[in-house]
Amino acid sequence: MERVTPEREWPLHDVASLRRIEAEAAASLSPHTLMQRAGLASARLALALAPHARNAWIACGPGNNGGDGFEAAFHLKTWGLEPVVTWLGTADRLPTDARASLQRAQSVGVAIQPDPPARYGIAIDALFGIGSRKPLEGTAARWRERLSTGGVPVLAIDVPSGLDADTGRGLAVRATHTLTLLALKPGLFTAGGRDAAGEVWFDDLGVAGGIVPPVARLAAEPAVEQRAHASHKGSWGDVAVIGGAPGMRGAALLAATAALHGGAGRVYVGLLDGDAGTLHGQQPDLMFRDPDRLDLDDMHVACGCGGGDAVRARLPRVLEAAASLVLDADALNAIAADPALQEKLRDRGEGRPTVLTPHPLEAARLLQVGVDDVQRDRLQAARLLGERLGCCVVLKGSGTVVAAPGALPHVNPTGNARLAVAGTGDVLAGMIAARLAAGRPPLAAACEAVFAHGRLADRWPAGSHLTAAELARAVHLPGEVSLPPSGWTGAR
Numbered sequence: 445m446e447r448v449t450p451e452r453e454w455p456l457h458d459v460a461s462l463r464r465i466e467a468e469a470a471a472s473l474s475p476h477t478l479m480q481r482a483g484l485a486s487a488r489l490a491l492a493l494a495p496h497a498r499n500a501w502i503a504c505g506p507g508n509n510g511g512d513g514f515e516a517a518f519h520l521k522t523w524g525l526e527p528v529v530t531w532l533g534t535a536d537r538l539p540t541d542a543r544a545s546l547q548r549a550q551s552v553g554v555a556i557q558p559d560p561p562a563r564y565g566i567a568i569d570a571l572f573g574i575g576s577r578k579p580l581e582g583t584a585a586r587w588r589e590r591l592s593t594g595g596v597p598v599l600a601i602d603v604p605s606g607l608d609a610d611t612g613r614g615l616a617v618r619a620t621h622t623l624t625l626l627a628l629k630p631g632l633f634t635a636g637g638r639d640a641a642g643e644v645w646f647d648d649l650g651v652a653g654g655i656v657p658p659v660a661r662l663a664a665e666p667a668v669e670q671r672a673h674a675s676h677k678g679s680w681g682d683v684a685v686i687g688g689a690p691g692m693r694g695a696a697l698l699a700a701t702a703a704l705h706g707g708a709g710r711v712y713v714g715l716l717d718g719d720a721g722t723l724h725g726q727q728p729d730l731m732f733r734d735p736d737r738l739d740l741d742d743m744h745v746a747c748g749c750g751g752g753d754a755v756r757a758r759l760p761r762v763l764e765a766a767a768s769l770v771l772d773a774d775a776l777n778a779i780a781a782d783p784a785l786q787e788k789l790r791d792r793g794e795g796r797p798t799v800l801t802p803h804p805l806e807a808a809r810l811l812q813v814g815v816d817d818v819q820r821d822r823l824q825a826a827r828l829l830g831e832r833l834g835c836c837v838v839l840k841g842s843g844t845v846v847a848a849p850g851a852l853p854h855v856n857p858t859g860n861a862r863l864a865v866a867g868t869g870d871v872l873a874g875m876i877a878a879r880l881a882a883g884r885p886p887l888a889a890a891c892e893a894v895f896a897h898g899r900l901a902d903r904w905p906a907g908s909h910l911t912a913a914e915l916a917r918a919v920h921l922p923g924e925v926s927l928p929p930s931g932w933t934g935a936r
């Protein structure tokens with residue numbers, strides 16, 4: 445059993461591939477082995493989370509997830525605790541393994557009661573696992589609420605009940621911890637998954653992984669970037685930010701600042717409000733140019749940041765010329781509304797890579813669906829958009845998904861709701877442009893920047909509000925320690 449941390453990349457398996465892993469493992473093991481291992485691991489982790497608990501509430505469901513719960517109850521009882529099981533199922537419909545575990549729990553005197561105990565030191569959510577396919581109703585919904593609001597540690601076995609393991613949708617138990625079994629599931633890390641799952645632990649139940657290919661990967665921390673002594677500013681690429689229509693200059697400056705701190709050799713800004721005069725002295729390391737006169741052929745362009753309607757007219761040239769390109773915000777909206785621009789985007793192909801950075805509403809416009817359709821299956825939405833437009837796609841939000849044609853999508857494990865503040869998307873666009881300028885391929889550039897962007901938010905000093913301007917100044921190369929921007933207080 446181990447805690448899931450971003451020190452390494454983790455394969456993610458959907459329910460269909462998990463069923464294959466289960467079947468292959470079960471074929472070489474004696475019956476009931478996997479459930480016994482799952483229950484023992486769950487009981488061990490529960491005890492570690494609440495070492496002083498005298499009793500536990502174990503909410504069991506009608507299938508094999510409930511069986512894991514009975515098995516955990518069996519162990520907790522033999523270790524001297526007083527587990528109380530509430531059970532949603534009926535004996536006649538219980539799967540064979542779960543029936544065996546129910547009998548083991550009953551044989552050592554585990555109490556099965558109609559209602560949860562008034563007090564308990566820890567709760568185990570064993571209502572539904574990967575078999576969960578519809579919203580919880582009736583008693584299951586009541587227990588979900590009770591589990592989520594009990595004020596004690598809640599350990600979900602395999603997945604928090606109510607959560608779709610593939611997509612992270614569904615009103616689910618809010619666990620403090622999840623022990624997931626056999627393989628990690630994408631739904632634990634995107635959409636509602638991160639809020640529902642809490643801290644994720646993994647047990648492979650002694651089954652060697654790797655036999656069934658994953659459907660996605662949980663991204664890992666990027667390697668430390670070593671820059672050669674014998675390099676110069678030209679080695680690290682030129683970034684051009686095109687955006688900043690009247691009233692929205694700030695967005696372009698945020699992207700440009702982030703690109704600069706992210707390691708770009710030179711950063712140009714083509715402001716669409718036409719007047720950069722007042723900015724020259726205040727932003728000494730940025731170079732302001734007329735956007736129509738920037739020579740984009742050798743530049744890594746971030747386009748859209750605060751671009752307003754004015755960006756639309758610039759897009760044909762940007763799409764034709766930019767060496768590599770990050771498209772954000774208003775640029776995406778303009779492309780969503782114009783099939784000719786979509787064609788130009790597809791024409792860029794692999795030779796001149798493009799990264800799109802939509803939030804869910806922008807992705808919905810590009811796909812011509814509702815935002816709920818995007819959020820219902822974020823991996824699929826990102827994958828589809830990438831294939832349609834021939835681009836790398838960064839679908840932002842909790843559990844950002846990065847997808848590119850022909851590659852396994854990545855789910856990002858860092859970031860938090862502190863980023864839900866205006867301008868942090870512009871910072872991300874600049875960071876990706878800097879990684880492209882450093883010569884990274886688009887999927888790697890996007891994954892590295894998204895990881896670093898979220899990591900900065902995760903390490904933001906407690907009690908200090910995150911602002912996009914401070915975030916942009918805190919950006920640094922992978923593996924380097926960042927200097928706190930002025931005004932920061934507290935240790936990180």
Ligand SMILES: NC(=O)C1=CN([C@@H]2O[C@H](COP(=O)(O)OP(=O)(O)OC[C@H]3O[C@@H](n4cnc5c(N)ncnc54)[C@H](O)[C@@H]3O)[C@@H](O)[C@H]2O)[C@@H](O)CC1
Binds near residue numbers: 466579
């Ligand atoms: N099969 C195996 O090899 C193993 C299974 N294990 C456990 O078994 C779980 C999967 O078990 P199951 O396939 O029995 O599925 P679940 O226990 O997740 O769900 C049981 C059944 O409940 C019904 N159901 C689903 N959602 C419902 C809802 N909202 N309201 C009412 N009924 C609902 C469905 O018919 C589903 O098949 C895993 O998540 C894991 O916890 C582990 O013991 C490890 C080994």
Ligand SMILES: Nc1ncnc2c1ncn2[C@@H]1O[C@H](COP(=O)(O)OP(=O)(O)O)[C@@H](O)[C@H]1O
Binds near residue numbers: 773863864867
């Ligand atoms: N609740 C959240 N958890 C994790 N990341 C978030 C959350 N809310 C926003 N973010 C991140 O913050 C950034 C916001 O980008 P965006 O929506 O484009 O905002 P803006 O256009 O104001 O810059 C994205 O990188 C997104 O993934």
Ligand SMILES: [K+]
Binds near residue numbers: 509570602
């Ligand atoms: K569960």
